[in-house]
Amino acid sequence: MEPGLWLSAPLLLLLLLLLPLSRATRFYAKVALYCALCLTVSVVASAICLLRNGGRTVDNMSIISWFMRSFKYVYGLRFKVKGQEKLDVDQPCVIISNHQSILDMMGLMEVLPRRCVQIAKRELLYLGPVGLVMYLGGVHFINRQRSSTAMTMMAELGERMVRENLKVWIYPEGTRNDNGDLLPFKKGAFYLAIQAQVPILPVVYSSFSSFYNTRTKLFTSGTMTVQVLDAIPTSGLTQADIPTLVDTCYQAMRSTFFHISKMPQENRAAAGPAVEPAQ
Numbered sequence: 645m646e647p648g649l650w651l652s653a654p655l656l657l658l659l660l661l662l663l664p665l666s667r668a669t670r671f672y673a674k675v676a677l678y679c680a681l682c683l684t685v686s687v688v689a690s691a692i693c694l695l696r697n698g699g700r701t702v703d704n705m706s707i708i709s710w711f712m713r714s715f716k717y718v719y720g721l722r723f724k725v726k727g728q729e730k731l732d733v734d735q736p737c738v739i740i741s742n743h744q745s746i747l748d749m750m751g752l753m754e755v756l757p758r759r760c761v762q763i764a765k766r767e768l769l770y771l772g773p774v775g776l777v778m779y780l781g782g783v784h785f786i787n788r789q790r791s792s793t794a795m796t797m798m799a800e801l802g803e804r805m806v807r808e809n810l811k812v813w814i815y816p817e818g819t820r821n822d823n824g825d826l827l828p829f830k831k832g833a834f835y836l837a838i839q840a841q842v843p844i845l846p847v848v849y850s851s852f853s854s855f856y857n858t859r860t861k862l863f864t865s866g867t868m869t870v871q872v873l874d875a876i877p878t879s880g881l882t883q884a885d886i887p888t889l890v891d892t893c894y895q896a897m898r899s900t901f902f903h904i905s906k907m908p909q910e911n912r913a914a915a916g917p918a919v920e921p922a923q
Contacts, residue, residue, distance in 0.1 A: 659738060671861035673809075674719070678746065681718070683855075684771035685711040693780045699876075702761050702782040702810065712753035718879040720865025721747075721855070723754045726746035727872030730845060731757040736805045736812075737875065738837040742892060742901060744822050745816035747856055751849050752813065755870055760811040784812075786832075802840040804859060811845075812836065816893075818920070822858065824851060825909070826898050828920040834886045834893075843875040844889070848899045869904040873897070894918035 689711050693704040716723065731739070739760065741752070752762070761777075768784040769775040779785075783842065785799055805812055814836070816829035837844045848871045855866025873896055881889065 648860060666863040671863045674863045675746070678715070678719070681715060682749075682774055683772075684809050686777040687806040689889065690773060690777045690780055693777070700782060702759055702808075704781045705756060705760065706758070708781050709753040713749060719869050721750065721869045722731065722869055723868045724867055725755055725872070726892065728755060730872045730875065731755055731811075731847070733875075734809070736809055736840065736842045737845045738817045738840075738842060739811055739813045739834050739847055739899075740812070740833050741815050742826055742897065743820050744852050745820055745856060745858070747852060748815075748820070749869060751868060755847065755872070756813075757811055757849075759809060759815055760854070762813045763815075773851050783885070798836050798838065801912055802836050806840050816890075822852070824853065824895065826901060829890050829894055829918060830920050831886055831890065833885075834889050835883065837878045838881050838883060838886065841879055841881075843877050844893060845875045845891055846869070846873040846900075848873065848897050848904065849856045850901070851907065853905075854905070871900050871904050873900060891918040 648818055675763040678889045685708075689704075689708050692707050696707065697703055715721075739757075741748075761784060762779065764783050766787045768783075768786045770776060782796065785894065786797060801812065804810065811918075814833040816833045817827040818830045819827070821827045834844070850869040850871075852866075853862075857860060876889070876893060878889065
């Protein structure tokens with residue numbers, strides 16, 4: 645392994661501690677440190693995954709999660725988790741959560757249950773060691789430009805999650821969003837849950853804006869609240885029920901997001917459509 649991979653993170657951290665940097669410089673330095681840590685951990689974790697489990701398997705996620713959870717100590721972040729026991733139930737389900745920033749991976753790994761795989765855009769597969777460790781961890785990559793291929797992969801995943809007792813983690817907003825609200829949800833997660841007839845488990849992360857804000861270049865220590873909501877059953881539902889199911893999940897998660905983020909009532913804009921409009 646390149647010695648620079650091991651040295652870049654501590655040297656960057658030392659720079660942050662010793663030099664009187666501007667707020668913007670500190671922000672970019674911390675983001676660069678985060679990227680360096682991700683790269684280093686990906687290389688090390690990939691090697692351990694290959695040595696321990698021999699290749700691609702969901703069991704590798706426990707190794708990857710262990711490394712990622714250590715990042716919080718570097719950045720002084722704390723996680724206040726409510727309802728973790730709901731994630732640890734031994735049954736397949738579709739987990740959905742809001743998606744705010746590059747820090748989401750830290751939040752995901754903090755509460756990641758056993759035998760849980762993620763859905764990610766196919767472009768991430770080509771990010772060198774990062775793509776490799778995601779592949780080894782059993783992440784399923786979707787080509788969002790080819791909807792027919794994506795739907796076929798989701799159908800196969802639905803059968804596999806029931807057969808192998810897997811949980812599947814999906815960001816239904818489809819992209820990162822730090823505007824202080826939730827974006828309309830895409831339907832893929834809900835198709836998957838209904839097809840497999842497994843419950844949907846919403847997970848809501850509080851706003852990062854008090855300690856991480858790309859607009860104001862803020863990146864400090866802070867506390868993130870994670871609320872796991874009650875499971876929403878899909879038994880007996882069909883594709884005709886998807887709009888209602890999406891709206892139920894969206895409204896519950898949006899209300900929880902505002903509550904745990906402690907946002908003033910006046911900041912809560914009128915809710916837009918729960919489902920992303922058809923293109």
